[in-house]
Amino acid sequence: MTLKHSCDIKDILIIGGGLVGATLAVALALTKKEYSQALVDAAPEEALFDPRLIALTPGSVCLFKNLDIWPHLVKYAEPIKHIHVSKRGSFGSVAIHAAELDLSELGFVVPAKYINAALYSIIRKTSAITLLKPAQLQSFTYNQEEVSLQINLGEKTTTYRAKKMIGADGNHSLVRQLLNIPTRQIDYHQSAIVTMTTLKSAHENVAYERFQHKGAIAMLPLQENKVATIWTDDNAIISDLMTLEDEAFIKQLQKNMGYRLGRFLAISQRSVFPLQMIQAKELPQSKLFLLLGNAAHTLNPIAAQGLNLSLYEVAALVENLQKNDFSLHGFHHQYQKSLQLSHYLPKIFASDFFMLPGIRPLGMLGLDSFFPAKKFFAKAAMQHSGKIPALLLPD
Ligand SMILES: Cc1cc2nc3c(=O)[nH]c(=O)nc-3n(C[C@H](O)[C@H](O)[C@H](O)COP(=O)(O)OP(=O)(O)OC[C@H]3O[C@@H](n4cnc5c(N)ncnc54)[C@H](O)[C@@H]3O)c2cc1C
Structure with missing residues (x-):
């Protein structure tokens, strides 16, 4: 679908x-009905092959419920009721239970491809969203009032105008x-490495995270007694693991994870993602x-944290836009928290956790009994601390 007149000016172009x-396009269509908006995406089709398996916090689930996206996802979503964190070669572990935090679950795991499919089935039915797909931003210019964008649609490059642009x-x-x-x-x-592992025994809705010498293995509950398996390690080790036949890989996985989840029977196709942190140093003050x-x-x-943090920001932006404030002001502290958690959590658990000042007396066993610290970890991981945008709260 293309804009009727390329000289039309959109309120927001994403x-x-x-x-x-x-998600932002759907949220704006629901909450800022007076806004005209266009969504420009380069991918030819919905990423139905996206192998990522996403752990959503209760806040993110609330957002999807409040935006009527959740009914499309619920049949693919498996709750996490317990989290169990341990380190290979060390005694002790940290366990977090939803019931201890007065929650029915700590989050849900949903394959990314279903989230994507749900979003686009809504977007394609929402007349307030002009979808340009596949279409690619080439360049843009701007003055005080508006942005003028060159968008490539197949063979043709067309100019579009917008009062605000979101990258x-x-x-x-x-x-950027x-x-x-x-x-x-x-x-x-x-x-x-991301794959799905089929279990012999029931996973009992426990999410396991086991830190290794340098990397970690996370196994998160999925439907049909499968678990989302994310194995991170140095590039050379991951490359070696990718060369293994399925059977040998399963054996290695079992050796590193132990038998907390019982026997592993099979895995799905494995995909590899590089691990990096990229942080825009200055967000535009414009x-x-x-x-x-x-x-x-x-x-x-x-x-x-990545998608959960971004959904928090989508909800924050939508709330500020109700007051015509095109920014994340008042909410942005969450960003530093998520950044630190993502960057330091692997270091805390994988490196010399016991040697860190302040944490040394607790150790991993200590953390388990030191409830306030545990609660802090759980709440930070669930982004349920600080100012919460209304869309992340139950209706
Ligand atoms: C292995 C793995 C597991 C993860 N697990 C979790 C998890 O459990 N929980 C969690 O919260 N997060 C998780 N994340 C992070 C999460 O996947 C990302 O934070 C999230 O997908 C980012 O989405 P995005 O829309 O910002 O970026 P992207 O998904 O990269 O989308 C960018 C889009 O922009 C389009 N585009 C690019 N250039 C142009 C252009 N010039 N013109 C038009 N369109 C363009 C692309 O086609 C693409 O569709 C995980 C990430 C990985 C790698």
């Missing part, structure tokens, strides 16, 4: 229709580059531009 840009165009964001926003980048020289999602911050996925 570049990038990944999970973040697409939700991922880690290599062209919007064209605005000359500097980045802080950390290459962890690690990658993650009434014209904003960066969201991976374009603003790509986090180490080990703490399952």
Whole structure:
């Protein structure tokens, strides 16, 4: 679908229709009905092959419920009721139970492809959203009042105008580059293998995270007695693991995880993702531009914060826009918290956890009995601390 007249000016134009840009489009269509908006996405089709398996916090689930997205997802979502964190070669573990925090669950795990499919089934039916897909931002210019964008649609490049532009165009964001926003980048020289493991016994809705010498293995409950399996380690180790036949890989996985989840029977196709942190150093202070999602911050996925943080920001932006404030003001402290958790959690658990000042007396066993610290970890991981945008709260 194209704009009827390319000289029409849109109130908001979103570049990038990944999970973040697409959720924002749906949220705006529901809460700012007077806004005209366009969503521009380069991918030819919905990412139905996206292998990522996403752990959603209760706040993110509330957002999806409040936006009527959840009914599309509920049949694919499996609750996490317990989290169990341990380190290979060390005694002790940390256990967090939903009931201890007066919650029915600590979150849900949903395959990304279903979130994507749900978002686009809504977007395609919502007349307030002009969808340009596949379409690619080439360049833009701007003055005090508006942005003029060159968008490539197949063979043709067309100019579109917008009063505000949001860059939700991922880690290599062209919007960020064209605005000359500097980045802080950390290459962890690690990658993650993502697969689904079929279990012999029931997973009992426990999410396991087991830290290794350098990396970690997370196994999160999925439907049909499968578990989302994310194995991170140094690039060379991950490359070796990728060369193994399924049977040998399962054996290795079992050796590293032990038998808490019983026997592993099979795995699905394995995919590899590089681990990096990219942080836009200065977010634009402008009434014209904003960066969201991976374009603003790509986090180490080990703490399952990336999408959850971005959904928090989508909800914050939508709330501020009700007061015509095109910013994340008042909410942005969450960003530093998620950033630190994603960056330091693997270090705390994988390195010499016991040696860290302040934490040394607790150890991993101590953390389990030291409830306030445990509660802090759980709440930070669930983003249920600080100011919460209304869309992240139950209806
Ligand atoms: C292995 C792994 C596991 C993860 N697990 C979790 C988890 O459990 N929980 C969690 O919260 N997060 C998790 N994350 C993080 C989460 O996946 C990301 O935070 C989230 O997907 C970012 O979405 P996005 O829309 O910002 O970026 P992207 O998904 O990268 O989307 C960007 C979009 O922009 C489009 N685009 C790019 N350039 C242009 C252009 N020039 N013009 C038009 N369109 C353009 C692309 O086509 C794409 O559709 C995980 C990440 C990984 C790698």
